[in-house]
Amino acid sequence: MSTFVQVPAESDFPIQNLPYGIFSTSCNANRRVGVAIGEQILDLSAVANFYPEYVQNALRANVLNPLMALGYDAWNDVRTITRDLLLAGSSLDKNEELKKRAIFKQSDSTMHLPASIGDYTDFYSSIHHATNVGIMFRGKENALMPNWKYLPVGYHGRASSVVVSGTPINRPLGQTQPVDGEAPVFGPCRLMDFELEMAFFIGGPPTKLGERVTTKEAAKRVFGFVLMNDWSARDVQKWEYVPLGPFTAKNLGTSISAWVVPVAALQPFAVPNFPQEPKPFPYLQHDEVFNFNIELFVDIKPENGTQVTVSHSNYRHLYWTALQQIAHHSVTGCNLNPGDLLASGTISGETEDSYGSMLEISWKGTRSISVGENQTRKFLQDGDEVVIRGFCNGDYRIGFGDVRGKVLPAIPFEN
Structure with a gap:
């Protein structure tokens, strides 16, 4: 053409x-x-x-x-x-x-921002990411929680703080526990992180409360995909997530790319779905291939520095497909609306150079990575710009542009 x-x-x-x-x-x-x-x-x-x-x-x-x-x-x-x-x-x-x-x-x-986002759900669908995090905090023997291979784990995020690429993000204030077992403190997040993700927008007429979307119907409900950076305050998250999960550690901002790539553009780059064992429950099963060979990159550009690639991953690493995410989301009868945003969770590969977060790249802050001449990082510093890029490559390239955001200093708290 x-x-x-x-x-x-x-x-x-x-x-x-x-x-x-x-x-x-x-x-x-x-x-x-x-x-x-x-x-x-x-x-x-x-x-x-x-x-x-x-x-x-x-x-x-x-x-x-x-x-x-x-x-x-x-x-x-x-x-x-x-x-x-x-x-x-x-x-x-x-x-x-x-x-x-x-x-x-x-x-x-x-x-x-491409849509008015009524609801936003973030999944946890990369087996390599979930395994890495589990090893860090629970050890190899209990890396994956017992439910992880039975259902697409997820949580409801804050739609109001989803922003378009280029919007700066302030380092959040919050409660943290710098020393295990001691009293918490309040102040700027110290362990600021990115999360390499992708997300898709729900389309089609609104569903009614009590109505389910099956895996067979779900493909016609995916309007298109965007790149995502789910900014995370890891030290705030560690203190607050028990017993109900992520809250203020995640609502500080979620960045998405400006362009929404339709599924039709991605179909020539489809690859087999990730093998699943044990076999999912019938409501999560589907024969349709709905996985894509999308190369993903994360760059960090320090203030007054050069842009350095710190991660090269791929969408194909996701264990749970978008169709399964939709089916599980709606199996209870939860209603879905056009413009709802469903995210993948951090996308990590098997190798260290494919990890999708600083938490993994620095292995919980135990090692540093180079981000340019005489500069290293364990987590993000003020002034760092994070740039996520993604594309499919073949006879032609199908890309998403990028999603970028700069970390600004925390806004001082005033009583």
Whole structure:
């Protein structure tokens, strides 16, 4: 397929990708739906009349929720027409005036949170990450909790603190216990961490309370994927998580990439699902392949330093699939809404260079890693920028752009 838009070699956004985002420009502050193509953005609101009437209002919205709600068939229609509009010789290609009103440089645009996120759930689906954490805190003999291979473990996060790439994150204040067995103290987090994750947005009409989504139905409920950094205050987490799990250690901020890559763009890069033993309960079983060969990288850029890669992992390491996560989430009858965000949990591989968090890379702070000339880290310092990148590579690249965020100093507490 040949597009009239110039797409640089190794671009994350060839015509085979066509991810969705919400953008604005200096000449038009209104937020609108866009599709990335090369280094440009196609403004779908400007070309909405080319699409069936039933999707036009969704393309003129200021968030992706209306498009998400239309469902699987509508997504296919929009994707097909968008691709055709971007082909060389298309009606859009021949209309110079319309191109001026519909195509914008990404460099001249501001990206926004792609959806209004009503609910956010974070899973714990990487067996290597769960094993590493278990070994650190419980030893090799009890690395995985007894339930881990029977269900996709997860918790409900804070949707209000999900932010788009580029948003800085302040080091949080909180209670910690620096010395085991002694009284806790209150102050800035000392063990600031990133978590390499991916997440997907739920689509389709809202489900009703009491209604389940099966693994067979779940694939048509996945609108698209984003990169995620689930910022974590490890020392706060250690003190507060018993007995109910993560709370303020996780609600300080969760960063996602601006572009939402549709499942259709990822399907050519599908790989076998992770082997599962014991066999899951019937409600978690599915034959459909829903795992993807997505290369994932984490870089740290110290203030006034150079960007250094500290982790190279892959989405394919996830034990539980997105379909199983949806089925388990809704098996109780929990209702799902378009724009709900479901995250993978930290994605770690088997080797040290593929660990998806500083907790693992530094092995609970027992070793340091280099982040440039004369600089080492066990956990993140103020001024560090974390950059997560991800893409599939083959005859072409399907990428997500990146998700980045800089750690700012804690905001002082005032009585």
